[in-house]
Amino acid sequence: MKVIANWKMHGFKEDYLHWYKNLSKTADENLFDDLGIAPPFTLLDECKIHQSKIKLGAQNISHLPEGPVTGEISAAMIKNSGANFVILGHSERRELHTETEEVIKSKILEASNHNIHPVLCIGEPKEIYAAKKTEDFLYSQLQGSLNDLNNINLSIAYEPIWAIGTGDVAKPSDINKIHSIIKEICSREFDVKLENIIYGGSVNDQNSKEIFEQEHVNGALIGGASLDGHSFGRIANNFFEIHNG
Numbered sequence: 001m002k003v004i005a006n007w008k009m010h011g012f013k014e015d016y017l018h019w020y021k022n023l024s025k026t027a028d029e030n031l032f033d034d035l036g037i038a039p040p041f042t043l044l045d046e047c048k049i050h051q052s053k054i055k056l057g058a059q060n061i062s063h064l065p066e067g068p069v070t071g072e073i074s075a076a077m078i079k080n081s082g083a084n085f086v087i088l089g090h091s092e093r094r095e096l097h098t099e100t101e102e103v104i105k106s107k108i109l110e111a112s113n114h115n116i117h118p119v120l121c122i123g124e125p126k127e128i129y130a131a132k133k134t135e136d137f138l139y140s141q142l143q144g145s146l147n148d149l150n151n152i153n154l155s156i157a158y159e160p161i162w163a164i165g166t167g168d169v170a171k172p173s174d175i176n177k178i179h180s181i182i183k184e185i186c187s188r189e190f191d192v193k194l195e196n197i198i199y200g201g202s203v204n205d206q207n208s209k210e211i212f213e214q215e216h217v218n219g220a221l222i223g224g225a226s227l228d229g230h231s232f233g234r235i236a237n238n239f240f241e242i243h244n245g
């Protein structure tokens with residue numbers, strides 16, 4: 001999946017069907033193979049029951065396989081609910097749940113062991129961006145969560161923290177440059193197969209076309225603008241126009 005809706009902590013059972021109907025009114029269902037949705041855990045079953053075209057993912061898993069860890073959800077459990085990908089290391093989890101690179105690495109391994117595709121999020125805070133130290137920062141995030149892993153198939157979402165939920169989208173040419181650097185680091189330093197590299201941070205139906213046009217951008221991870229089915233559909237159409245048209 002290349003264009004992914006991250007619903008974060010939004011959505012109730014009754015919302016999904018409405019969202020899906022609006023999405024399919026706006027975008028061509030035959031092209032939905034490249035789309036993904038990561039709803040809250042509570043809606044995984046609902047999404048699975050109502051459609052099978054969009055890939056289904058979770059927004060997190062435990063770094064442990066099972067056991068006495070109250071409140072956690074394992075890779076095997078999301079697999080059992082029909083998920084085939086998982087968002088890991090999102091900046092909101094790093095910040096609110098103090099997730100370390102070591103924990104994120106264990107989660108990547110857990111996902112991979114259960115045949116769930118990991119979408120690893122990385123991205124720099126504003127002060128690092130302002131100091132022009134983005135490259136070093138991303139390198140150390142990648143190093144912390146990918147070193148020592150073997151033969152892992154994953155995608156990476158580059159999400160500059162200062163662009164998330166702010167309307168302050170990164171410049172498409174900068175995104176392209178950062179993506180090519182991330183690709184280069186991954187192929188040089190780690191034993192991973194990078195399936196897709198996607199961008200996240202204030203993507204909407206107005207700015208997505210120019211972002212999708214960039215050579216090293218394979219898709220997008222979308223928060224706020226993905227909550228409305230029509231809006232997500234218009235973003236998907238921008239993607240389809242460039243990659244299927």
Ligand code: 13P
Pocket residue numbers: 006090159163164165166167200201202203221222223224225
């Ligand atoms: P927004 O699209 O709301 O900026 O969120 C981006 C994001 O965090 C997706 O994971």
